[in-house]
Amino acid sequence: MTTNNRDQADLFGDLLPINETHLRALRDRLAVDADSAGVLDVAYRTIDTPVGTLLLAATALGLIRVAFDSEGLDAVLGVLAADVSPRILNAPKRLDGAARELDEYFAGQRHTFDLPLDLSLSKGFRRAVLGYLPDIGYGLTASYGAVAAAIGNPKAVRAVGTACATNPLPVVVPCHRVIRADGQVGAYRGGPQAKRVLLSLEAAA
Amino acid sequence: MTDKQPFEGVVAEHAGTVLRVCRAVLGPADADDAWSETFLSALKAYPRLPVDANVEAWLVTIAHRKAIDVTRRSARGAVPVAEVPNRPMAGGADDRDLDLTRSLAALPGKQRYAVVYHYLAGLPYGDVAAVIGGSAEAARRAAADGIANLRKTHPGDTARKGASR
Numbered sequence: 590m591t592t593n594n595r596d597q598a599d600l601f602g603d604l605l606p607i608n609e610t611h612l613r614a615l616r617d618r619l620a621v622d623a624d625s626a627g628v629l630d631v632a633y634r635t636i637d638t639p640v641g642t643l644l645l646a647a648t649a650l651g652l653i654r655v656a657f658d659s660e661g662l663d664a665v666l667g668v669l670a671a672d673v674s675p676r677i678l679n680a681p682k683r684l685d686g687a688a689r690e691l692d693e694y695f696a697g698q699r700h701t702f703d704l705p706l707d708l709s710l711s712k713g714f715r716r717a718v719l720g721y722l723p724d725i726g727y728g729l730t731a732s733y734g735a736v737a738a739a740i741g742n743p744k745a746v747r748a749v750g751t752a753c754a755t756n757p758l759p760v761v762v763p764c765h766r767v768i769r770a771d772g773q774v775g776a777y778r779g780g781p782q783a784k785r786v787l788l789s790l791e792a793a794a
Numbered sequence: 795m796t797d798k799q800p801f802e803g804v805v806a807e808h809a810g811t812v813l814r815v816c817r818a819v820l821g822p823a824d825a826d827d828a829w830s831e832t833f834l835s836a837l838k839a840y841p842r843l844p845v846d847a848n849v850e851a852w853l854v855t856i857a858h859r860k861a862i863d864v865t866r867r868s869a870r871g872a873v874p875v876a877e878v879p880n881r882p883m884a885g886g887a888d889d890r891d892l893d894l895t896r897s898l899a900a901l902p903g904k905q906r907y908a909v910v911y912h913y914l915a916g917l918p919y920g921d922v923a924a925v926i927g928g929s930a931e932a933a934r935r936a937a938a939d940g941i942a943n944l945r946k947t948h949p950g951d952t953a954r955k956g957a958s959r
Binding site for chain 1: 797798799800801802803805809810814816818826829830833836837838840841880891894895913914
């Protein structure tokens with residue numbers, strides 16, 4: 590039976606070959622159709638930046654995740670599938686605005702982001718911290734303690750650190766502007782080097 | 795990980811096989827639309843698919859329903875089902891592909907589906923039966939009859955067997 594199977598499989602063998610360009614076009618069309626049909630829960634794309642490749646993901650509400658290469662594309666998409674929805678496609682169009690604003694930011698031409706955000710991955714205190722972070726202006730920094738005090742919970746220094754470390758929207762929600770009281774840059778989701786790159790970019794502008 | 799993978803991964807893994815299945819059962823003219831409709835329907839239903847489901851069999855089931863729809867639409871439009879348009883196949887196919895799709899199109903529906911789902915998509919007869927109806931044994935017989943008929947109408951390829959790989 591197995592031998593027979595292999596013989597018959599050769600009936601198709603190299604016939605009906607798939608042209609990769611053609612398949613790519615069909616997949617692109619699927620992404621567009623899925624979005625118009627309202628069944629694309631999470632659209633994503635990647636962009637190249639001075640801090641490496643960034644993954645951008647958006648729901649219909651807005652940008653829900655910015656991830657660094659070091660976090661692992663598959664791992665990040667896997668978590669989005671579990672926490673948001675598995676209806677995820679590589680569909681760049683929904684991320685056009687975010688990609689453009691990030692390009693402008695990394696070129697030093699943009700100081701604030703004007704994008705719809707979906708903060709549903711962040712809850713409670715962490716979300717309150719994220720809500721405060723844009724108040725730290727471009728080119729400025731604040732200590733973890735100062736942020737804790739600013740949101741009315743001066744003892745929650747560690748919790749502010751956790752909120753920054755788990756920020757689902759790094760770069761766009763500027764947790765990189767929160768540094769240690771002694772002036773060290775401190776931890777960062779994209780690694781301390783990425784944090785230094787962002788801080789010197791903003792200092793230079 | 796027991797969680798469901800992102801749908802993009804499903805597309806990456808199965809896009810090619812599903813397109814070949816659509817071409818084999820429908821011919822090149824309708825294959826692209828059937829592929830698109832299949833994956834759009836699959837995306838809609840994906841959250842409800844059990845985590846341990848056989849994704850390929852599920853996709854073939856959806857593609858089969860789309861193929862039946864397309865065949866019915868074509869029949870209503872008075873286009874002979876068994877005729878494959880004589881033009882180059884999208885994606886650069888050659889004459890042998892046209893010969894094969896023509897021979898497949900000439901098979902009775904059940905034989906064509908059984909041959910394609912078993913030999914091209916690689917589904918076991920139990921799964922083929924679940925897609926086209928009837929028993930696994932009936933699916934096996936339909937596939938065997940289909941192969942026998944293809945040997946008659948498509949001698950070039952059966953002679954080629956083994957030579958190309």
